[in-house]
Amino acid sequence: MADVKIEQELTLSRPEVARLLRSLAEGLESDDGEVAVRLGTSTVELSVGDRLRCELEVEVDGDEIELELELTWPTSRGAASAAQQDRADEEVPTAAESWAEPAPPAPRSAPETRTKPEKRRSSPA
Numbered sequence: 001m002a003d004v005k006i007e008q009e010l011t012l013s014r015p016e017v018a019r020l021l022r023s024l025a026e027g028l029e030s031d032d033g034e035v036a037v038r039l040g041t042s043t044v045e046l047s048v049g050d051r052l053r054c055e056l057e058v059e060v061d062g063d064e065i066e067l068e069l070e071l072t073w074p075t076s077r078g079a080a081s082a083a084q085q086d087r088a089d090e091e092v093p094t095a096a097e098s099w100a101e102p103a104p105p106a107p108r109s110a111p112e113t114r115t116k117p118e119k120r121r122s123s124p125a
Contacts, residue, residue: 008039049073 008053012020027035033048048071055070 006039006044 024035024037027033027046028048033050035046035048037044037046053066053072056074057066057068057070059066059068110113
């Protein structure tokens, strides 16, 4: 069971969500790592560690798309051991920086057809 759990569900416009994400990003980029999260009429101040575990999940279910971003870090900045940091390094995708850059849209053309199957090469074991 969590020590503290605060949840809020809102319906926001795209520009409102962009402002929320920008505010979080500015706090994460700050030298002190202090992030203020507004929840209704209250604000929760978070002290974010230097190393975070980041999980990004996209789920398409029928006519709804869910994008979930989860950030996790130790409660004290010195609490992360070298083993935890090594594990965090392994879990971070090499293209993590590209998450901030939108991918160019795929061209909308007719699907490519192939007249003969591709040959698969076995990789050396």
